[in-house]
Amino acid sequence: MTYRRALCQVHGQSDNTRAQTVGPSAERLRRALILIESHEFHNIYLRLQATDITRRLLTIVHSLLNLILDSQDAGAGVTRERASHLPFRVFVSLSTRIPNTTFVANGRRSTEQKAGSGWSDLWDSGEADLWDRGFPSPPLIDFLEGSQKLLKPVDANGQPKKAFVPVRPTC
Amino acid sequence: MADNSRVKACGTGYDPVMLALHGFDAYGLEISSTAVSVAREYAKAQMEKPDIHHWASAESGKTHQPAGKITFIKGDFFDRAWEADLPLESGGFDLVYDYTVSTNTIFDDWQVGLMRDSFYVLYHQTCGSHGRTEWGTWSNQEGF
Numbered sequence: 001m002t003y004r005r006a007l008c009q010v011h012g013q014s015d016n017t018r019a020q021t022v023g024p025s026a027e028r029l030r031r032a033l034i035l036i037e038s039h040e041f042h043n044i045y046l047r048l049q050a051t052d053i054t055r056r057l058l059t060i061v062h063s064l065l066n067l068i069l070d071s072q073d074a075g076a077g078v079t080r081e082r083a084s085h086l087p088f089r090v091f092v093s094l095s096t097r098i099p100n101t102t103f104v105a106n107g108r109r110s111t112e113q114k115a116g117s118g119w120s121d122l123w124d125s126g127e128a129d130l131w132d133r134g135f136p137s138p139p140l141i142d143f144l145e146g147s148q149k150l151l152k153p154v155d156a157n158g159q160p161k162k163a164f165v166p167v168r169p170t171c
Numbered sequence: 172m173a174d175n176s177r178v179k180a181c182g183t184g185y186d187p188v189m190l191a192l193h194g195f196d197a198y199g200l201e202i203s204s205t206a207v208s209v210a211r212e213y214a215k216a217q218m219e220k221p222d223i224h225h226w227a228s229a230e231s232g233k234t235h236q237p238a239g240k241i242t243f244i245k246g247d248f249f250d251r252a253w254e255a256d257l258p259l260e261s262g263g264f265d266l267v268y269d270y271t272v273s274t275n276t277i278f279d280d281w282q283v284g285l286m287r288d289s290f291y292v293l294y295h296q297t298c299g300s301h302g303r304t305e306w307g308t309w310s311n312q313e314g315f
Contacts, residue, residue, distance in 0.1 A: 051294075136189035140268055144193050144249040145227045151266070153194030153236050160239040163195040163264035165186045166248045 184210035188217045189225045194236030199243045207245045
């Protein structure tokens with residue numbers, strides 16, 4: 001497996017972690033980690049997106065880091081000290097990095113607007129590449145190409161179907 | 172204005188371009204005007220000479236559909252003003268790919284009306300021999 005494909009697959013999985021972070025997910029993260037380990041990735045970009053920044057999320061991230069380190073210890077003979085210097089990055093929620101954004105239990109609307117403004121600020125300051133995965137979503141590509149009998153890109157009249165991709169930071 | 176040489180297409184650009192290269196008319200919604208500009212530049216370059224990473228394999232890249240059109244819209248998902256720029260009068264969308272905006276509450280009153288829960292792809296599919304259509308959803312959470 002080449003380095004690039006490995007990175008793609010990690011991203012494919014990391015897209016999914018968004019759903020897992022809002023529920024009990026330690027087991028799923030553990031399984032994800034096993035998958036990561038089985039491919040012997042050299043570099044792990046794991047982006048966690050969440051709709052809320054909670055202690056639970058931070059706990060999950062902390063657990064994930066420990067799982068990575070433990071499995072490095074057990075599987076690859078890498079010491080915890082060395083593993084801590086491996087070039088993996090954990091991208092916690094987008095919104096945690098947005099300047100001047102506060103998180104409140106209510107007032108969701110205003111928080112969303114702040115996040116949107118912060119997102120634009122990141123773009124205008126050239127920092128948006130922190131979340132640049134560098135290529136289209138591998139699981140989406142696999143889905144499109146694996147479902148061509150069900151999901152044709154043209155309708156019965158041969159006209160292209162319409163696809164929509166909204167992008168918006170969430171809080 | 173950002174130094175675009177440092178910033179790649181990022182979220183808005185990659186997936187709509189890939190969808191267009193697979194034959195869909197793709198629409199990307201992005202709140203940042205800078206991101207929209209970058210995405211448009213990226214799309215122009217990629218539609219002329221696409222990278223192979225838009226397909227699962229080199230083989231599938233050789234047999235791809237004629238490309239669809241691609242449109243980027245600047246707008247805030249939570250401010251419905253952008254809907255005026257969408258082709259909803261002709262039946263709305265056939266596929267929605269989302270990884271940033273969906274939550275249960277957001278989609279409760281959204282125009283498609285069938286969106287619930289968090290998911291990645293909602294698509295219009297034809298079932299059976301009578302041409303009946305229905306919405307399907309897909310998420311690759313299973314087996315994760």
